[in-house]
Amino acid sequence: MPGVIVDCAIYRDGCRTEGPADFSDALDQARASGDAFLWIGLHEPTEKEFELVTSEFGLHPLAVEDALSAHQRPKLEVYDDSLFLVLKPVQYDEKAGTVTAGELMVFVGDSFVVTVRHGQANPLGSVRDRLEKAPEVLQHGPTAVMYAVSDAVVDHYLDVADGLHADLEELETEVFAPNGTAGQNTAGRIYAFKREVMEFRRSAGPLADPMERLAGTGVPFVHEGSRPFFRDVSDHLTRVNEHVEGLDRLLSDILSAHLAQMGVRQNDDMRKISAWAAMAAVPTMIAGIYGMNFTHMPELRQPWGYPGALALMAGVIVLLYRWFKRRGWL
Numbered sequence: 001m002p003g004v005i006v007d008c009a010i011y012r013d014g015c016r017t018e019g020p021a022d023f024s025d026a027l028d029q030a031r032a033s034g035d036a037f038l039w040i041g042l043h044e045p046t047e048k049e050f051e052l053v054t055s056e057f058g059l060h061p062l063a064v065e066d067a068l069s070a071h072q073r074p075k076l077e078v079y080d081d082s083l084f085l086v087l088k089p090v091q092y093d094e095k096a097g098t099v100t101a102g103e104l105m106v107f108v109g110d111s112f113v114v115t116v117r118h119g120q121a122n123p124l125g126s127v128r129d130r131l132e133k134a135p136e137v138l139q140h141g142p143t144a145v146m147y148a149v150s151d152a153v154v155d156h157y158l159d160v161a162d163g164l165h166a167d168l169e170e171l172e173t174e175v176f177a178p179n180g181t182a183g184q185n186t187a188g189r190i191y192a193f194k195r196e197v198m199e200f201r202r203s204a205g206p207l208a209d210p211m212e213r214l215a216g217t218g219v220p221f222v223h224e225g226s227r228p229f230f231r232d233v234s235d236h237l238t239r240v241n242e243h244v245e246g247l248d249r250l251l252s253d254i255l256s257a258h259l260a261q262m263g264v265r266q267n268d269d270m271r272k273i274s275a276w277a278a279m280a281a282v283p284t285m286i287a288g289i290y291g292m293n294f295t296h297m298p299e300l301r302q303p304w305g306y307p308g309a310l311a312l313m314a315g316v317i318v319l320l321y322r323w324f325k326r327r328g329w330l
Contacts, residue, residue, distance in 0.1 A: 004045045006117075007128060012036035014135025024056050030111045037142045039113040041124055044070075050116075057112055060084070067105040070118040074203065076210035076219075082109040083221050085146060085210060088203035089153045091120070092160040092196075094167065099160065099196040101203045104153065106146050108221050113145040127152045140223040143214075147229045150211065154233050157204050157240040164197060164247055172250075175258050187262075190255045197251060201244050204237065211237055275324040282320065283313040 010019040010030050019026040023040050030038040042053070047068055054064050063084040066072050077084040087104040102119025115124060131138060131148045138144050171193065175186060211234040213219055215227055222230075286309060324330045 004042050004049050006041040006043050006124070008038070008040040010036050010038050011138055014138035016132055023053075027056060027112060034111075037111045037113060039115070039128075039142075039145055041115045041117070041128070043117050045116065053114060057107065057109065057114060058082070059107055059114070063105075063107065067107075067116045070103045072103065072105075074207040074210060076213055078219060082107050083146070083219070085150070085214075087150060087153045087207065089119075089156060090160050090200055090203050092163045092200075094163055097167065097193065097196065099164075099199045101199060104149065106149055108142045108146050110221065111142070113142045115145070115149065124149065124152075137229070140226045143221065143223045143226040144229075146214070147226050147233065150207075150214075150233050151229070151236075154204075154207075154211075154236045154240060157200075158236065158243075160200060161240055161243045161247070164200065165243070168193065168247060168250065168254075172254055175254055175261070186258055187255065190251060190258060194248070194251045194255070197244060197247050201241075201248065204240050204244060208234070208237055208241060271329045275320075275329040278324075279317050279320045282316045286313055 005023070008023050008026065010017050010026055012033065012035060017036070019029055019038075023038065027038050030036040040053070042050070045053070045068070050064065050068060053059070054061075058081050060077075060079040060082065063077060063079065063082070066077075066084070066086065072086045074088055075086050083106075085106040085108070087106070088101045089104055090102070091100045092098075093100065100119070102117065104118075104124075105116040107114040107116075117124060127148050130152075131145065137148065140147075171186075171189065175190075211230060214222060215230040215234050217227075290309060321330065
């Protein structure tokens with residue numbers, strides 16, 4: 001499976017060693033030595049391509065089904081012969097403002113690690129390189145790989161959270177600008193941003209329980225020396241989840257404030273319209289009275305009647321304008 005297997009190697013005493021090209025022979029060699037383990041990385045295998053891996057490693061069929069369907073929430077499953085951890089790495093496109101989640105499954109047994117990756121988020125090449133430079137961590141066995149993968153995913157969560165927070169500050173500045181420059185689609189942008197935060201929340205939130213279990217006792221196949229590392233990952237994840245909760249609450253507050261501002265602006269507009277309508281009603285009323293063409297009308301035959309009516313209209317309009325201006329309606 002050259003297009004599916006990203007990398008395959010045997011690790012002994014924290015160091016990568018050369019082994020058979022066939023992963024079945026490599027697994028037998030790792031099990032025979034007793035102090036080594038095999039790490040094989042797969043990218044989006046099909047059911048047929050994964051059959052050989054399932055049979056050779058003895059993976060549980062339910063875990064295999066989850067690994068192939070690739071629509072799982074973060075979780076940790078404990079089976080008789082292996083652990084199964086589901087992670088959801090995320091990427092944030094700052095230009096498009098979208099959060100994209102991938103899926104990463106980790107199988108851990110007595111002498112093997114199988115990683116299955118779906119999507120392009122957070123490739124494992126850098127994780128393997130960094131882990132190979134830390135033999136003291138690799139000496140903890142297969143759970144060292146599970147820790148390193150979890151740590152890389154959670155660390156990237158922090159970067160995504162910082163990116164979301166920076167964009168949220170820009171949106172907040174726009175909404176609360178003193179000159180009221182918020183666009184007509186600001187509410188839609190806030191709602192879309194809230195959906196992206198929710199997508200991030202679905203990836204990071206459920207992972208808290210698996211990390212706490214791995215940091216505690218009672219989970220098989222976990223090296224005792226790896227538990228402090230998992231506690232560190234759990235602490236980082238707690239900070240991420242608190243950050244996400246803060247983003248979600250802040251977005252809700254910004255949306256409420258924006259809607260309140262819109263209501264205030266609509267009230268201001270209605271007051272201005274009402275003020276101008278009142279000023280327009282005065283000359284309309286006076287002109288309407290004199291337009292009824294009755295014979296006996298006040299000052300109808302006086303030479304100053306026409307300019308007097310115009311002066312009356314202008315005077316009342318000026319008085320109304322100054323009164324509305326003083327009350328802040330204009």
